[in-house]
Amino acid sequence: MFTKAQFVDELKNALPDVLTTKVEAEKTFDAFCAILAKGIESDEGVRLPGVGSFSLKQRPAREGRNPQTGKAIKIPAKRAVKFATAKGLDEALNK
Incomplete structure (x- = not known):
């Protein structure tokens, strides 16, 4: 990287x-x-031709588990970056 x-x-x-x-x-x-x-x-996100597009996605609150104890925990809602590769880049990477 x-x-x-x-x-x-x-x-x-x-x-x-x-x-x-x-x-x-x-x-x-x-x-x-x-x-x-x-x-x-911004609400529009970013599109970079030949690379891909970035946008924000709202992730809802959910219940998870502590892997060490198995105890249920509440995971709060949050915003996360979503990235989708451009078709040309995706094809080039998968040849």
Whole structure:
């Protein structure tokens, strides 16, 4: 799995004429992540052609079990990020 540092290095290497320093590449990455998070939080979500789409899904409260004790516990409702791969990426990964 890529770390942030590895991703920033790859980004800088992919765009050497635009991102001349590692600091610029890191700022670009941070801005992209902030914009992505803002878009996911919106009602519309984010669609990245060739990659996939991100959206928020509401998960209802439910009852679960503590695996060590077997005791029933209440798991609160929460919002979770849903990701669906783009058709082209999905096909490329499954060749």
